[in-house]
Ligand SMILES: Cc1ncc(C[n+]2csc(CCOP(=O)(O)OP(=O)(O)O)c2C)c(N)n1
């Protein structure tokens with residue numbers, strides 16, 4: 111027997127049938143029929159945020175951490191426009207998300223009605239796709255397509271704009287949720303080309319100084335096991351993008367850490383000197399390559415990506431592999447095994463020698479200018495932000511989910527917290543959205559209630575979405591917020607120090623900061639302020655102690671406001687061109 | 701390099717705006733654009749001319765292909781093809797120029813589709829360069845012939861021989 115349901119009920123039923131656990135949202139006029147449908151069911155829990163931007167970041171953090179699409183519901187007009195930043199954030203990092211926006215009734219569309227905005231139009235450049243419901247009967251089919259598009263191929267956010275009258279409880283329709291989708295115009299590649307796979311393996315076997323350049327695509331495709339097997343078989347170093355951290359274990363000896371603008375010395379030097387770049391699920395972002403004309407000048411480039419449009423966009427590849435990262439990496443591994451077997455003893459020995467020489471070079475770089483992971487608190491000295499992250503790493507045994515915002519603190523977190531597993535580092539890499547960290551951490555905690563979730567933030571970023579402290583209380587989210595408080599928009603200040611003669615235009619507010627401890631207490635949480643390096647350990651231990659297991663704790667760490675993030679790429683240079691400290695540079699300009 | 705991109709698009713509301721938006725967003729230029737449903741009413745066919753070096757054209761094609769509603773896309777210029785554009789031009793012509801305009805229209809195999817005592821409306825079909833040539837030929841007739849109005853359909857085209865763009 112088919113059921114008769116209203117548009118609003120069909121929408122919610124479709125989400126249930128899609129296996130949705132949570133909707134992150136905020137109500138308003140155009141969405142009220144949908145909200146009533148939510149009220150009359152139990153399967154899906156709605157999480158009421160305090161600002162729609164936070165709903166999108168929560169859904170995003172949820173999606174990044176567990177690999178399922180995040181679902182957002184907002185009302186028309188301001189609800190929809192508030193969601194845009196979060197949609198754009200998800201789009202830039204290819205995060206699967208479905209955003210349902212209320213819309214004014216169909217007969218009012220185009221009349222500048224109250225709270226009308228052209229959501230499909232406004233979101234168009236920052237969505238993978240969007241739908242406008244023209245007739246209530248289309249709702250189940252549209253929801254099915256939206257989830258299919260959001261989660262397959264290169265994932266991304268999909269918007270569904272729902273005019274209020276299509277959810278009217280007065281009208282009912284036969285409800286059937288489709289089991290499959292067939293879109294003739296949308297068939298993302300899955301399998302790669304075997305000819306290219308063979309060519310890639312031949313290149314790997316010929317290389318003397320190969321390097322893996324691993325991005326977020328490997329994490330999205332859940333390809334960590336294949337990646338690890340391949341890397342270990344080849345024995346080449348791994349440089350990870352900001353988005354790829356954790357795909358390969360950060361503490362493994364083959365890991366060079368992060369590459370790019372604030373990447374490690376050894377990772378960037380390796381990229382510059384390599385004769386073979388094996389780029390997996392990475393897109394040659396300008397924050398990685400520095401000047402693309404000077405990128406890896408001696409290297410052959412293998413580029414694997416799910417999105418053909420990423421290939422040859424910034425840097426021309428010699429061997430292009432379009433396909434699912436899991437499929438392609440496994441195919442490379444299998445092919446590698448068979449080509450290795452076919453080699454002569456002599457070939458194997460000479461390659462082993464090349465690799466040994468390469469590692470000697472890499473280890474030399476690491477020794478010369480690698481990051482110091484053994485910082486110690488010094489009495490009477492300002493707290494180094496790096497030390498705060500190191501302490502967090504130690505206290506959480508490297509097992510926490512860590513979200514971050516944007517700025518110096520973000521780079522310190524990426525450099526000093528080592529991620530041994532994918533989906534643990536939750537960060538707005540592409541759009542660089544301040545205000546992402548707290549709500550993203552909340553989404554992570556919703557998806558993994560038992561997990562330890564930390565948000566490494568800066569006081570500037572934190573204040574962009576701090577209203578969500580209230581949501582945290584409502585849902586009992588025991589997030590640990592580590593605020594690297596440098597009393598300034600530190601990253602902006604760093605650029606101003608380096609490029610604008612130290613003129614700190616609008617990057618400071620040190621005389622008007624709130625007392626964060628009191629602030630979080632007002633929201634019903636607990637906090638601690640640390641300004642002495644010798645108190646850092648105890649404060650961090652306390653934050654993660656049994657006593658605080660169920661509480662949100664805010665650790666306000668007053669760090670050295672003069673600290674800069676190093677290494678830092680020299681603008682317009684090659685990857686070896688880096689500023690290493692306030693007095694040292696490397697590369698051609700040194 | 702000039703490219704003529706032939707695109708099959710789901711005939712759905714909003715699909716065209718995605719194509720046009722893509723060009724604006726990625727800083728690609730559109731020189732001409734035509735669109736209409738095909739014999740299969742679920743599909744629209746769009747022909748778009750643009751220019752850029754090979755890398756740019758390749759990127760444009762990849763990005764078009766990435767749009768969910770784009771079913772298929774090719775660059776007609778990559779192989780032998782037929783291209784046509786329709787021109788309507790209204791010319792003010794008096795005195796000796798009336799004969800001149802008529803003659804030019806004949807030479808270019810144009811048709812006069814409307815006449816008044818001091819104007820002609822000429823219709824011309826052909827590749828874009830032929831239309832350009834006709835417009836400048838008419839413009840060369842001095843004071844007695846002036847172009848009052850021009851409308852061009854934009855380029856449409858197809859591959860030659862057995863080459864077919866299908867869904
Ligand atoms: C929404 C938004 N606005 C502006 C910026 C530009 N921006 C990048 S880093 C930064 C400073 C961040 O300050 P804070 O959060 O305190 O971090 P810090 O660099 O001090 O560690 C700014 C303003 C941004 N990334 N996002």
Ligand SMILES: [Mg+2]
Nearest residue numbers: 568569598600
């Ligand atoms: Mg700051």
